[in-house]
Structure formats: C-alpha cells, structure tokens
Amino acid sequence: MLRYLRIPQADPNPILLAGSPWPITLILVAYLLFVLKLGKIFMRNRKPYDLKTVLKVYNLFQVMYNGLYFGMVFYYLFIVGICNLHCIESFPEGHERKQLERVLHAAYLLNKVLDLMDTVFFVLRKSYKQITFLHIYHHVFMSFGSYALTRYYGTGGHFNAVGLLNSLVHTVMYFYYFLSSEYPGIRANIWWKKYITLTQLCQFFMLLSYAIYVRFFSPNCGVPRGLLYLNMLQGAVFIYLFGKFYIHNYLRPANAQINAKQS
Template sequence: MFGIFDTPHPDPNPLPLTNSPWPIFTILAIYLIFVMKVGRVYMKNREPYDLRTVLQFYNLGQVAYNGIFFGVTFYYLIIRRICNLGCMESFPLDHEHKNLERYLHFAYFINKLIDLLDTVFFVLRKSNKQISFLHVYHHVMVSAVCYLIMRFYGTGGHLNIVGMVNSLVHTVMYFYYFLSAFLPGFKAKIWWKKYITIIQLVQFVVIALYTLFVMLIQKDCHIPNILLLMQVIQSTLMLYMFGKFYLETYVTYGARVQKVD
C-alpha cells in the first residue's frame, strides 16, 4: 500500500513534514483518536475547560494568518499575475517564483494542521454536538489532500487559487469566532452568523466551477485531470454537506421555532 510513496518526489528540496507520509498520517491519526475517543473519555467526568482567553488569541491569530495569506496570494496571483489564471500549473524548478510558490503552499498546509485545534478545543469545552462528521471529515480531508498534492504533483499550481478563496472565507469565519469568544453576551446578536455558511457554500460553487473550466475548457493545461476531478468531487461533496447543514440549521429549525412562537 505504501509502496506508492517510494516514487520520486516532484520537488528535490521537499519542505518539512512533506518528505515522508508518516508525519501527516501520524498527526491525523492522533487527531482522530483524541477527538473521537481519548479526549471524550478524558473529559467524561470533568468540567468543561474555560478556554475563553485561549480562543480569543487563537481566533485572532487565525484571522491574521488567513488574512495575510489571502493578501499575499491575491497580490501575486491577481495583481501581479505571476501565472496564467486559466491554467495554474506548478512552476518548473528553475522558475523565478518557485520558492514563493513553495512557501505559499506550505503556509496553507501548516494552516490546515493548525485548524485541527478547532476540534481539540471543542473536546476540551465538551462541545461534542459541534464535532459532526462534516467537521471532522473536512479537517482531515483538507490536510491530507494538501500533503498528497505536494507529494505527488508538486507545490502551488491550482491549489494556490483554491487556498486564496478558502483563506478569505476563513478570515471572515474566525473573525466571527473571535467576536463570539471576546463578546459572549453578544453572540446571539451577531446576525451574520448564517451568512458565513452561505459564503462557504459560494466558495465551493466557485471552486467547482473554476476547476471544471480548467478541466473542460483549457485543453492545453497540463494539470493532471485526476487532481481536477478530485477537486470537483470534493467541492461537490462539501457543497452537499454544508448545504444540508444550512437547511437543517437555518431553514428547518427556523421554521420550527417560528411555529412554536
């Protein structure tokens, strides 16, 4: 099974955590074991931890991280146009912007690993209702895919535009989380909570359509179709699951509340 990882690395200078599958697989295995079993057993007879201060710093850090990533990526991809937006292939090794591409991809990858702390905090606060299949699947899949793309295709390319869109969404999302932790009394008054889910849904539609455009229209583009197809499938799956969450949370539940009122 793991023989596939014996294939030559596309980058002769792989970044930390990317030269072997063991670091990412170990991190994700520990994550799953903790959030699905060990953490819950540990917290069973304990009071929820008060992580308000920790969450304030964490969420503010995420806002800064994602905001900076979006700004840098937007500048180089959209303003400077260092690559063809219609076909964002991984730069050749001797390209003048290859290191920039490497570091952007790696920064996004590290951010996805940091995102795993979301679930850890849920466990420690005993917010088990928030640890849904959608939540766990999303975190694991994004982290794993980031690594697999670096390992078998190379850094950057199509993923950087996906990362740019995703980082913008996460900037807004973590700003909401920051306000919720910083001003808990105002949590119910932050009227735009449901619009974060709408933004996420729009994100998946945009990414899926953009990827289909590259795959079906840009015939001369040499991004492997398997990667593009995986992106379309993943975006469609996330659109379905987030859409289901939106309907259950804001449409069906809202209708029930109105009936009770």
C-alpha cells in the first residue's frame, strides 16, 4: 500500500486537492462518519431543517457550474478539436493547452467533492431513505476515483470523456432538482424521475462503449490499458446498480399497477 503512495505524481504540478492523498481522504472519512453515524446522532432530537432556500441556491449553482464545464469541454473537444477523439491522451508537459487541461480537471475534481453536500442535506432534512448504498458508493467513488486518476494518470486525456458526459447529466439532474423545489407538482411526477435515471444509465453505457472502443479499436492509443479496464469495470458496476434501482423503483411499481387494473 505504501509503495503506491511513493509513486511520483503523474503531473509534476499537481492541481487543487491532488497534491497529497490526505485532503480527499480526510474529506471522505468525515463525510462517511457524518452521513452514516454522527449526522443521525446530531439530528436525533431535532426537527428536519427547512433548507428550501439553501437547496434552490445550491441546485442552481450546480446547474451553472456543470453547464459551464460541459460547454467548455464540448467547445475544446468538438469545436476547436484539440484532441483526437479516437484516443484522447493527456497533453505532455509544455503543451500550450496543458494549463487549460489542469484548470478544467481541477474544476471537475472540486465539483465531485461539492457533490457530497447532496447527502449532507439529506441528513439535515432527515431524508434517510435517500441515503442508499448506491448513493454513497457513487459519491465516494467519483470523489476518490477522480483524485486517484489525477494522482496516477494525470489531468485531462481519456478523463475528458467522463467529465463531458457526467457534467451534462448533472446539469439536467440538478435542473430537475431546482424545478422540483420551485414546483412541487414536478416532484410528484414520476415521469421526470424515471428519465433522469435513464439518462444516467445512457451515460454509463456510452462510457463503457467508449472505453471498449479505445482499448480494442485504437491499438496505438497511449491511454493506459489498466485505466480503460477500470473504466469498463466501473461502467458495468454502475449499469448494474442504476439498472437495479430503475427496475425496483419504476418498472416493478408500473407492472404492479397494470396487474392491479387487470385483476
């Protein structure tokens, strides 16, 4: 374990939160302690906090943050065309776009840490049923995984595909959260929720497919094979977990309603 900590930084100029494993580790330990234990103890004799205004601001901020990030990555990948989309590799040191790559990567990593506030708000509102294994696993993996990728692979590169799709999905998702806080009728409409989950599933299918394409159909690509295999594995894991969630929350209730009407 310790030998991995002694491996030199992939990027000699580490970005925010990536210069040492301690910041992200301490953040995630504090997060897990709060959402799994301490938060519930803190809220035991308290009423749920009214966070409507806080959540509106938070959700709107997330929409703008993710939307801006998506727009910038899309612009540089597809409009300017700074990368070969068949094999998106990290820029070498000294490349004219290297600092831009670092800034965008840091923005994404910081946003994954900010996403942890979703669960904190659940605790403060006593919405414990929303704190599922899928929810916590997703947040912890995306935060620590983003750090680890930065630490051992560097900034940008194949990671841009993940950031591009993930930020688009989060823009849509947080826009839904914002609208549902403004218009309670939207929250009660299962149509929205179902397609938010389907959008997430599409994201994982696309990322899994892209990793397979780069690995097996771009033989000269310099993206580490281990990274691609990890990308495939996590894509499959998330497809399974989100697919299970979709079936349990949307397909089974719908089938039960149909059967009830027919009986």
